[in-house]
Amino acid sequence: MAHKHTKILIIGSGPAGYTAAVYASRAMLQPVLVQGIQPGGQLTITTEVENWPGDSMVQGPELMARMETHAREVGTEIVSDYIQSIDLSHRPFTATGDSGLTYSADAVILATGAQARWLGLPSEEAFKGFGVSACATCDGFFYRGKQVVVIGGGNTAVEEALFLTNFAAKVTLIHRRDTLRAEKILQHRLFNHPKVEVLWNHELSEVFGSRNPPGVQGVRAKDVSSGAITELPCDGVFIAIGHAPASELVRDQLETHHGGYVVTRPGSTETSVPGVFAAGDLTDHVYRQAVTSAGMGCMAALEAERFLASVSEDEEDAPRSRVA
The missing domain is CATH 3.50.50.60 (FAD/NAD(P)-binding domain)
Known part of the structure; x- marks a missing residue:
């Protein structure tokens, strides 16, 4: 050897x-x-x-x-x-x-x-680097005046969502439960921010967008109880599950x-x-x-x-x- x-x-x-x-x-x-x-x-x-x-x-x-x-x-x-x-x-x-x-x-x-931990969705993989990111600090600047979605419910997700309010016109946090795991002070800031909305009891099921050139146009989120699909238009998706x-x-x-x-x-x-x-x-x-x-x-x-x-x-x- x-x-x-x-x-x-x-x-x-x-x-x-x-x-x-x-x-x-x-x-x-x-x-x-x-x-x-x-x-x-x-x-x-x-x-x-x-x-x-x-x-x-x-x-x-x-x-x-x-x-x-x-x-x-x-x-x-x-x-x-x-x-x-x-x-x-x-x-x-x-x-x-x-x-x-x-x-x-x-x-x-x-x-x-x-x-970064990813969800493992084929559509998530397809748009990595083209609208799907795991680092708001790295990529948030590209979403000035646009709509973005953040996936997660811990400190990372809430911190990323709050950071993105510095750029985005609207930030939607999607969480699969009805409560967040993040620290209470972070939750307080999130819930009181005028640019932020939370979609409870939903999980990301698909990212969709254009292929040539590649770019995110929205997401589909599934209700964890009923299975009903909610479609949200957005320009960027941030996976923040750790x-x-x-x-x-x-x-x-x-x-x-x-x-x-x-x-x-x-x-x-x-x-x-x-x-x-x-x-x-x-x-x-x-x-x-x-x-x-x-x-x-x-x-x-x-x-x-x-x-x-x-x-x-x-x-x-x-x-x-x-x-x-």
Whole structure:
């Protein structure tokens, strides 16, 4: 079985992973980055990005391609592989890829991200990036003066709905129950907002719209009791039923919270295992933005560099056994 050793193994290829790779490469640490099952991360399924500093508008896939090129040009070895398992019980840490290749590393940066939870409807999939979104902060700007629908009943859904009132003419929240799970203060703001309506006891059954060019024109929602269908015209649909961090790889080895997000020391990317760092949406259940993920990738690389330097110093200072 082929084997590869590196000082820093970076797992994941979103903004956090590629930024960590750039910084680690500039520190002459010759990192290896394993791209994972979705090279480029969530931004590869996003169309226009208008909140990346320096670009008034850039396509998500183009932005990630540029990050990958940057990481390669400064010396990162990028591997098209998917890490199936990793052992963080001792250093060097070891990992096994889907390709059969094994990796060992003196430090690991985890940047596997998170995925929005989706309903799994064929019509939802058909309009992703063309009117169906899971991030109001990312895409709300495109719906100035338009009508949008938000699906969900927790804090995420209510927060997204309230945020969208800054742009949309009307926001309809569709929830399958007759009460919300969101915090009471958020519910109070929602119910008292003149732009918001709530459609209770309904679930999204279909998104419909034009195909050429693709665009959402409305939704059909089903009454959970009677099965009756209500048709609502809208220009955008925001699925807000939560996110799932991609932490299955390390969930039994690192401390996690909030449903699987990796815990890091406050103000740091250090995890519960020395030498293992986590950055981006894998650890961030609050902001979930490309720019904050990139910032954490930078932090992780700098902290990994310091960790490796301290380990090296400790090894040099350790007493050497004498040969008689």
